[in-house]
């Protein structure tokens with residue numbers, strides 16, 4: 038029977054059916070559910086790696102050892118893993134190696150919208166793009182075969198709409214895959230220049246073979262229709278095209294690197310007008326045009342964001358967009374925000390109060406950048422906070438270090454903050470680093486990581502001791518505080534900032550969503566004492582709001598009794614009652 | 617089977633349980649033998665941002681997302697959200713609104729006021745708008761968190777899904793200890809729409 042699966046689950050299923058036994062990932066929306074679903078199958082090994090580069094290297098080792106191996110990450114994760122990836126294209130594989138790049142056009146949950154098909158072109162990888170969950174499953178299986186046949190890692194490139202859309206899937210039987218024999222072969226796997234030169238020759242040879250293969254692969258197909266318009270498309274954009282223009286001719290590319298020159302030239306020759314519909318970069322379009330074929334694409338469609346079927350119908354069939362009801366002006370924006378009771382809130386309140394320059398990082402706490410907390414000066418990529426705080430100090434002198442902090446989450450610190458902290462110590466910075474240890478990777482849906490002491494399947498493991506780690510790096514001044522104790526937090530920050538040495542503050546309190554809140558006490562606002570000053574409102578917590586009629590604060594049912602707002606009320610108007 | 621695609625938009629605030637709701641509705645459509653696609657929101661918006669789940673079913677579905685002006689019905693878990701997504705509704709579509717207010721950040725920080733009368737503006741645009749205190753009703757059934765299933769009950773009557781199929785889907789999807797409360801909340805929702 039067919040069942041609904043999100044694209045990510047279908048990829049995991051495909052890998053399982055292909056006999057993959059090792060899967061590794063660092064979480065990141067929209068890729069996270071791929072390896073977490075794979076972990077649910079019996080008889081396989083799945084892990085959260087500390088970052089994508091390590092995941093890629095674990096994948097490399099598993100493949101060399103002869104296992105079919107799945108490595109998954111979000112698009113920006115591939116940047117972190119790019120170093121091993123490029124050279125894996127040279128070494129090739131033993132057991133099939135499939136790397137999932139989950140791109141995020143529209144930046145639903147990302148800091149950029151890079152198009153990772155570009156990696157395929159530069160590293161000369163096979164790139165495969167499914168259009169729905171069934172294809173996600175089938176193409177994943179095909180990807181393992183291709184990886185072994187062409188001795189190369191395969192990039193399965195998906196986007197948010199595929200990863201997080203449920204569509205119908207017919208599952209198959211898992212295939213028993215026998216671990217391939219491992220034979221020592223330094224000329225293939227030791228990338229010294231002398232060997233690498235030989236491997237580069239192999240890369241180019243197999244790419245020629247691949248170009249031939251692309252012409253006939255069943256991953257690409259033509260759906261003939263009306264020949265006045267021919268569309269080349271791939272991924273989920275195919276679905277938008279079919280929805281908008283069911284009657285036109287479509288060349289659906291399931292393999293977008295390399296692209297089939299003969300097939301496309303042929304298709305182009307049979308249609309009156311050729312349009313390439315691809316989200317983000319003109320990856321296919323530029324190649325097609327380079328062959329002298331007349332084609333349209335980015336002259337009609339944007340380089341930005343996601344497409345949809347009404348957009349395609351409007352641009353290609355002049356179907357006007359609906360006018361709507363015109364209520365936009367009445368609707369306040371609703372950006373994401375820190376949960377009621379989030380431990381990060383106390384940190385950003387304090388940083389704002391102390392008027393510090395905050396070099397931020399990526400996680401739930403990035404939401405502390407938004408008003409009313411307004412607590413961040415910069416946030417670039419995972420791990421950037423510490424290095425950029427050091428850079429600030431080195432550019433503007435040690436005085437700058439007295440008013441600058443780096444703020445980084447626990448998972449992010451383990452991912453890529455450690456080496457930057459080593460730089461601070463090594464190069465004698467005075468940087469103050471706040472590690473927000475909420476015992477989870479919250480932003481991506483609460484995954485474990487080395488410092489939580491639990492594996493992907495929630496088995497207990499050796500817990501990374503952050504305190505001992507930062508001390509071992511050479512930071513002598515380390516404090517552990519509760520971020521919801523505002524006085525303690527502020528005084529420890531003050532002390533750290535004044536020191537002529539690196540300092541770390543570990544702000545330790547679990548994410549409120551980790552454990553069910555059992556309320557031993559509740560808060561209420563004493564109307565007699567509340568002056569309507571709104572100090573509590575400036576915490577930006579949904580647990581407390583302002584009653585415009587009464588001109589008093591009120592505590593809402595969503596309050597988790599974290600005890601933060603009572604600390605900022607100068608009139609002691611927010612009181613506790615036992616329940 | 618009618619050769620018509622049904623498009624349902626479920627909107628709310630991250631954390632309100634739109635995902636579970638869309639999964640129940642989608643499961644019903646699967647049980648009835650339709651082709652089904654569901655688009656979900658995971659990630660950042662789940663932290664209290666505006667979220668939307670889209671369920672489409674019919675004989676053959678291509679796009680997992682609903683076109684503007686093409687939703688048959690909008691299920692809004694929160695008042696302002698009904699207005700935010702209204703342009704996705706067909707001109708003769710229906711909106712079911714949970715009478716719940718969740719202050720967005722700009723309101724919390726005092727930059728803008730919450731538009732208290734927003735549901736009236738929505739109603740003025742449409743033939744069919746229903747407002748319901750789903751959270752209260754769910755509380756009476758035993759758990760305010762079952763508000764989403766009250767709305768599913770109303771939806772079920774509004775678009776004519778067979779009750780037994782929905783009950784089966786609830787049994788399959790809802791965690792075991794919550795099934796009874798959810799079935800009760802679902803019944804209440806059905807009655808509200810029928811009566």
Ligand SMILES: Cc1ncc(C[n+]2csc(CCOP(=O)(O)OP(=O)(O)O)c2C)c(N)n1
Pocket residue numbers: 063064065066089111113114117148399400401402419445446447448449450473475477478479480481
């Ligand atoms: C290279 C890269 N990988 C993954 C992500 C996705 N991502 C964003 S923040 C984050 C980690 C958040 O965890 P933590 O630092 O502990 O902060 P929390 O959300 O728990 O507050 C992840 C995995 C990313 N943005 N970039």
Ligand code: SF4
Pocket residue numbers: 374375376378379380381401402475479480548549550663
């Ligand atoms: S999920 Fe946890 S860390 Fe993220 S905002 Fe909510 S309480 Fe804070």
Ligand code: SF4
Pocket residue numbers: 377378560576578579580581592593595596597598599600601602603
């Ligand atoms: S105590 Fe105050 S700050 Fe904490 S959750 Fe409740 S309302 Fe929010």
